[in-house]
Amino acid sequence: MNQSESQADLRWTTQQRNRGDRLARVQAALGGALDGKVVQAAHIVDLLNAVLEPGDRVCLEGNNQKQADFLGKALTKVDTGRVHDLHMLLSVLSLPEHLDVFDKGIASRLDFSFSGPQAGRLAKLAQAGKLNIGAIHTYLELFARYFIDLTPRVALVAAEMADREGNLYTGPNTEDTPAIAEATAFKSGIVIAQVNRIVDKLPRVDIPGDWVGYVVQSPTPYYIEPLFTRDPAQISEIQVLMAMMAIKGIYAEYEIERLNHGIGFDTAAIELLLPTYAASLGLKGKIARHWALNPHPALIPAIEAGFVESVHSFGSELGMEKYISARPDVFFVGPDGSMRSNRAFSQAAGHYACDMFIGSTLQIDLQGNSSTATLGRIAGFGGAPNMGADARGRRHPSKAWLKAGEQARAGRNVIPRGQKLVVQMVETFREHMAPAFVEKLDAWQLAEQANMAIPPVMIYGDDVTHILTEEGIANLLLCRTEEEREQAIRGVAGYTPVGMGRDKRMVENLRDRGIVQRPEDLGIDKRMATRDLLAAKNMKGLVRASGGLYDPPKRFRNW
């Protein structure tokens, strides 16, 4: 009985025993150079050679902001005789080394969310057969799979500081680390953290040391990009006009109190119009009170004006640290005085606790499907699919949610249900005069090129409620037929071929019914749409609005 019991045990503890083997290999390889959990930077490649096994699922913390770049570089230097065919899991492929591992034969399979700057090279590597893409995910979906069928064997993460017990302080850029570390540590995996500093006492503990296998102080602090900073000097008057339409035609109309903004100048313009235009409409305290949002510098004037009650963040933003610490009523700040972001929770909040998602896109088709996928680039969509989808599990009502649901169902014999507002905001032509409205998305061709099961759509037409361009707002909730929907979209598509192809009488009819609204239908005088409405007109204005607390990265400083 005892013997069969211990045999049975062995059958069910392969991962734990394999973990033990790995730790023993490290001990053998590093020996005296290992100081408890602390590994010297010089030994990092040796550590990886000892820890990793062929075929391992390895999660490398490439986030939307912070990057485990030291570990990522080290991974490109492992012995390919020992370590190969890794299955890489990354939220964001943003650094060259994220792809170098495929080029060098260290890794062969990839699951990810977003690859912005590396999208072109990724497509080339895929075509050359150097890597096999499992799938593209929205962030929360990728984290979800870490607990189901994509649990990492080894996670390479980044933190500000560690102590000698392996406790981690992630500070404001907590981001994906808790989700990655938990999934790995509790399935007999090994978490390796690069930190900017090893200290005796952490400001606070973000990840308990029990969950962490090894820590290494990297020679330079982890790389981070100020992704969400937009210089107000570059906001155009067309963007001001569109922001006015958004505020009056959507935010005020639905009384949207809880929301997420996508990245870009369009939404930055809205943020900068809250304390001016929105305040002049008497909307303070009525709209835009609670946010799931990175700490956008463009939101500073609205915060200072008392428009914003709370902001929970996916990640932080370079230069915003002092401002955030000084505004703990608004941001999620710990007893130590610095923020804790959390991408998993903020994405859940964006999905379930927000009434609206508004963002930009590159292409919209006649059914309202939108995508940022373009030929020769495999880019992914980050958080947009999660936040730009109707949260069909949501059950708590709000005015905005009920009104959108009513509009979608009016006159139909179906049970009442609320609906999330999903707004796509685009100028009819983007750079190089490429039309934003197309008959067929490039995503179709890309799917064929890259051998995807279905075209990579960012936000599906049946989840989109409004399309906003400089020509007007199309309210797709009120459309009753496919044809109405198509004409509503054509009706705001301006001088693009799609816009020119409109049935003018039908569009005018839609306008009479309030489905298509022009600025003048909203009582907006286009002559008012000037940059004077921006609460800050440049980076200096943002710094001033922050009382000097915001400290923009150098490249945004031109004074």
Next chain:
Amino acid sequence: MNQSESQADLRWTTQQRNRGDRLARVQAALGGALDGKVVQAAHIVDLLNAVLEPGDRVCLEGNNQKQADFLGKALTKVDTGRVHDLHMLLSVLSLPEHLDVFDKGIASRLDFSFSGPQAGRLAKLAQAGKLNIGAIHTYLELFARYFIDLTPRVALVAAEMADREGNLYTGPNTEDTPAIAEATAFKSGIVIAQVNRIVDKLPRVDIPGDWVGYVVQSPTPYYIEPLFTRDPAQISEIQVLMAMMAIKGIYAEYEIERLNHGIGFDTAAIELLLPTYAASLGLKGKIARHWALNPHPALIPAIEAGFVESVHSFGSELGMEKYISARPDVFFVGPDGSMRSNRAFSQAAGHYACDMFIGSTLQIDLQGNSSTATLGRIAGFGGAPNMGADARGRRHPSKAWLKAGEQARAGRNVIPRGQKLVVQMVETFREHMAPAFVEKLDAWQLAEQANMAIPPVMIYGDDVTHILTEEGIANLLLCRTEEEREQAIRGVAGYTPVGMGRDKRMVENLRDRGIVQRPEDLGIDKRMATRDLLAAKNMKGLVRASGGLYDPPKRFRNW
């Protein structure tokens, strides 16, 4: 400048300063009786009187499993002159004291997810004007709001152990604690934990001590209910037949590898048929490999047979501790040897990483909307709305997801998209011969009674893909009109009035098209549907299957 700066600071630190005031009041009230963060059980009411303020949002950890019952009871004893009009946030209202606070005027507002055993009393209190219900949520939605507009000022949580620095060990029943503690601690709130034991060294840290204000050792361990245990002895042959249909007609048909099971005998029967019936169909390794699931005892035989590769859990289950610890290849087990569950991550996994949700309900209407709401009871739905909704943000493909999406869209000119399988499994009559199929859900009347904005639907008809009864399977994905859908539902509704009202010719036509399938259409011989197919026939059989590791609670032991 300095003066205006410090004034500005004060404007933005009201919560931090208020937190300081509360801590100072505790110091004044408890004085020498306070030992760092450790409070004696005898002083718990004094602590609450000092910490709380009228109108506070208070999250009391009433989970689906573990209960902060000692803190909940203490809350009913506070001085109502000092503490009143609290806004209570609870995942699950399961204990009488959860409602006593409303009866006594200590609390007046409630946001929650599920109230099973207290649903009747909740409805009465609401009607008597003793409490104001904010809304009913699915779990992940409620957690999401903790980071947006329902952030707790004070959280009362439960853990196994604490050390003197306030670090918490939650053990296998981690459940909601991480989400609650994080939202509270990082918005200047105060986390108070009841623990079964205060020790010098924890087995592991689940919640860092920095996040925790006070810990108190409760006189008795926290209350916990074995909610997910189903005695196989009570499974009927009708349930065996339905389980056979589920396995052959849905699991095998769509090759479902990743899934969640709802609670109940219907799904327990499926679990117990995996190593017998499903194995005989050659399905081992092809279906039901990865689960988001509590550690159901009924899953033991399937695990032992090697059907199950991994299980991530919302919470734990009483008596399963030793079995889980001995199966770390399957469950998420820490280096300390015990599981860490996490309701937030497992709900995210159920939503985004699973291909199917299958569960039971009380009522289904002609459009396929289902609800467990009945008159005079305000019950909520727990996790079902989140897992029983099409995850429209999902972007990664699987066979099951693509096939469901194709079936839903075949012949329609829309962009391809996958779809989640959402199966409602019911016998046509439930106890007391109440029909499961109705023309109109009780939810409509309840909504009027309780003044809800819309009827409380658990799973909406447009998210349901299959309805399974002892009469057969209706595949709603293949229905092309509202009428077809209604007849497909009537076609499996047996001898209920809804079933009797079917158009027989149309139902036969649906059967010819495979939309309605009878057991014989699936090649299932009803005579085979006996209890002999159950891999364990009673609790003793489950214990035996576990090699003696499963230790059922007393009330389930009849040997």
